Amino acid sequence: MARIVGGIATSHTPTISFAQDAGKQNDPVWAPIFKGYEPVQDWLAETKPDVLFYIYNDHMTSFFIDHYSHFTLGVGDEYYSADEGGGPRAIPPIKGDPALAEHIAKGLVADEFDISTFQNKGLDHGCFSPLGLLLPHENGWPLKLIPFQVGVLQFPAPTMRRCYKLGQAIRRAIQHYPEDIKVAIAGTGGLSHQVHGERCGFNNTPWDMEFMERLEKDPEGLLDMTHAELAELGGLEGAEIVMWMIMRGALSKKVETTHKAYYLPSMCAIANMVIEERSDEKPEEMDAAYLKRINHQVAGVEKLDGTYPFTIGRGVKAFRLNNYLHSLVEPAHRKLFLDDPEKSFEQAGLTEEEKTLVRERDWRGLIHYGVIFFMLEKLGAVVGTSNLHIYAAMRGETLEDFQKTRNAQIMYSVAGTDKGKTDWDNKEPAK
Numbered sequence: 001m002a003r004i005v006g007g008i009a010t011s012h013t014p015t016i017s018f019a020q021d022a023g024k025q026n027d028p029v030w031a032p033i034f035k036g037y038e039p040v041q042d043w044l045a046e047t048k049p050d051v052l053f054y055i056y057n058d059h060m061t062s063f064f065i066d067h068y069s070h071f072t073l074g075v076g077d078e079y080y081s082a083d084e085g086g087g088p089r090a091i092p093p094i095k096g097d098p099a100l101a102e103h104i105a106k107g108l109v110a111d112e113f114d115i116s117t118f119q120n121k122g123l124d125h126g127c128f129s130p131l132g133l134l135l136p137h138e139n140g141w142p143l144k145l146i147p148f149q150v151g152v153l154q155f156p157a158p159t160m161r162r163c164y165k166l167g168q169a170i171r172r173a174i175q176h177y178p179e180d181i182k183v184a185i186a187g188t189g190g191l192s193h194q195v196h197g198e199r200c201g202f203n204n205t206p207w208d209m210e211f212m213e214r215l216e217k218d219p220e221g222l223l224d225m226t227h228a229e230l231a232e233l234g235g236l237e238g239a240e241i242v243m244w245m246i247m248r249g250a251l252s253k254k255v256e257t258t259h260k261a262y263y264l265p266s267m268c269a270i271a272n273m274v275i276e277e278r279s280d281e282k283p284e285e286m287d288a289a290y291l292k293r294i295n296h297q298v299a300g301v302e303k304l305d306g307t308y309p310f311t312i313g314r315g316v317k318a319f320r321l322n323n324y325l326h327s328l329v330e331p332a333h334r335k336l337f338l339d340d341p342e343k344s345f346e347q348a349g350l351t352e353e354e355k356t357l358v359r360e361r362d363w364r365g366l367i368h369y370g371v372i373f374f375m376l377e378k379l380g381a382v383v384g385t386s387n388l389h390i391y392a393a394m395r396g397e398t399l400e401d402f403q404k405t406r407n408a409q410i411m412y413s414v415a416g417t418d419k420g421k422t423d424w425d426n427k428e429p430a431k
């Protein structure tokens, strides 16, 4: 079973990555930043976790207010640096761990944390700014990353108590993961700062010191603090320390801080901690009982012939093709697909197998491959095929035979105003 080796807390201000990218290691004003991270690097090099579960928040880069959520688990197989306006940082991509992420997702949902998931999104300074100082990466990163994005920028935001409980659920999931791997937990954000409004520039070092002390020794004494109380003491953006509570919740009750650093050169205190486990707290449930519980909702679905639940695993494996078909909602991509499908396949980097499935409108094959049905009906709308044609093809029947199984022989699709895409209506059905 997987083992949690300890936790890291760290600020994630872009000051950290700027210092690294600009090569400020020997500048006396910047050097304390690097010095403060050296013991964390040493701890990671000694403990050698296989996976870093990394709690951070995005800053309206890849997660915008057009669709904002509280808890978003990274399930992808690779993550890259986001472009925050001046081009992405020159930092290599890092591997994810889709299998462990899917297991954690199942555990969290079973524990009533209805998280969302993401892949193929750039990670901004909330992730990569401190990560670059935590780990060597010139020749590739030494471990896998599971990023966990927390929506702390729009109110209502998750509470301290909710975050702590979420951490406990993450701990359960990791401890019951049936692979013999080591996992470290990182919580990022803070410490005290405010970057907006007339109060910008607010800091409070005594509160930062108190918070770090209580995080180790009395985390549960902090759980009733409101966002307003956190903002009063640590600045509004400093309230992102709720993410440190997720990390703390994922550790055992008894821990010891073996490293602590604090430096306040400008707007935000740059702080970090290494918190090591000091008890071997085992989960309350037996492994088999936990695994049965998190798989309970879909247990038995495998007996249903012709039924393929769209799991995280399928979504990761078939992401490229699902993404290609989803892009048909964009008029420019749709036009390219209709005018020059081979060029559109090449641009999207589809494999030969994926190209063939689309070229041949192999509706059943697409489902078997891992494409979700709702991409099929989009493709149908683009090429002028009704939903009924697709249903019949998936069943291996003619349209007429399938229509006989319905109460009325109607036809429809999701096509809107594009010309000619519902030509099958009021005509003899095509074969």
Ligand SMILES: [Fe+2]
Pocket: 012, 057, 059, 126, 189, 190, 240
């Ligand atoms: Fe932040």
